[in-house]
Amino acid sequence: MTDVRELLARLNPTTIRMDVGTGAVAGSLTNIDIAAALGMVPGGIGRDLMELLHGPNPSRNQIVKVLEAITRLAMEERNRRSKGYFDARTIWGIAECMAKFHRERDEASRRNLEVLKARAAVARDQLFPERLEERFPQIAAVAIGFMKGERLSNRERAAAMGVSESAYRQVWASVVDWLLTQLIEAEQSAARCLLQVVRSGARDGL
Template sequence: MADRREMLARLNPQTVRFDVGQGGGAPSLTTSDIAAALGMVPAGLGREVMEAVYLPDGALRHRPKLTEAVLAIVRPEFTRRARALADAEADLEFVQAIVLLGRRGMSDAQRRALQQRKVAVDQARAAAWPRNTYQHLSRMVDAVVQELASGNRCEACRGAGIVEDKGCAACKCTGMEPLPDRRRALAMGCDPSAYPKRWRPVFEWLLSELHQAGEVAARNFSRALSNSDYVPEARAA
């Protein structure tokens, strides 16, 4: 079945008409129908992503809305990861202080506790995003939108990001066939050698979030085209 989001291209400025050349009959859906259905899709990240991918000419006029919607999901995630690292480091410092205050040789229990805290710090540091994430965010969003627009869907999950109610391991829930790291790095304007460790986790997280939000908007758009009594679908938290 054709992706009905492709109909949004009719809303871009055209040099041809879509209401002629069909054997004299009117098309089943006019540009007015499509615009009305788009207007029924709830405002927010999903709609902005869908328009950026399938209606780029129109989306350019309100790119700030996409930026605001992306920042609304990036900021709490960035903060959560930064706090997790700060908490892990504080726990490690606390255990180290206990060992020093004991003024005796380290016990086995203290040694285990210290090792556990070090491991926790390493894990939290690996999960934390670079401090200059916001400076790279605009280029990263552009790269993600371009990748979504490429239509290079993951074959394992058919673009859903989920296989048998579990996250797709092949695409890491992004719904897209992974591109080479170097291509993604160049698309977002970062050093290809730094991308795998510093930027890949951020990029894949953002790609997954924008893909899933766009899919919800797509289902709402399709239902709005088909059913005048449609109730918009809310994105799962």
């Protein structure tokens, strides 16, 4: 087997995925064996993506489930970055006010304020674009398309998202790249887990 994901193509919408392993996994795998192995992969966006990308004829519910999970992932990251910027800006502001109040003008105080200011600037630059939720369906579509094998240029990605190429490069490319990194890592982790389950079943003859 060159890629354990290839097993998923043998499943069909009527195959029941079980959360316990049953049946013989060694030798020739049946659909039930594959479904049982898949059920042992921890649930989450990685497994859902793997099923969507490599299983046969994904249902509308599968597609919606993956899109909702991707959206939650991005919104949580957006909130984390926003909080990081707020905290960094607040710490810098308080330190600046305290330095002025105590009339601290020594080199150490100035250096400390410069460091805190720089941290706030870095956090600001890492913020996700405003109105992210309005573009997210297109961002998710571009990311999933890449994982399916589509290799679009920046111009083509921009067109798919309904923005100019310059806007894509300046505003949205970093979001797409971040999302792709998260999705690829999650899906690869799920595939590794599936491979371990299949190999373990083959050894144990379950």
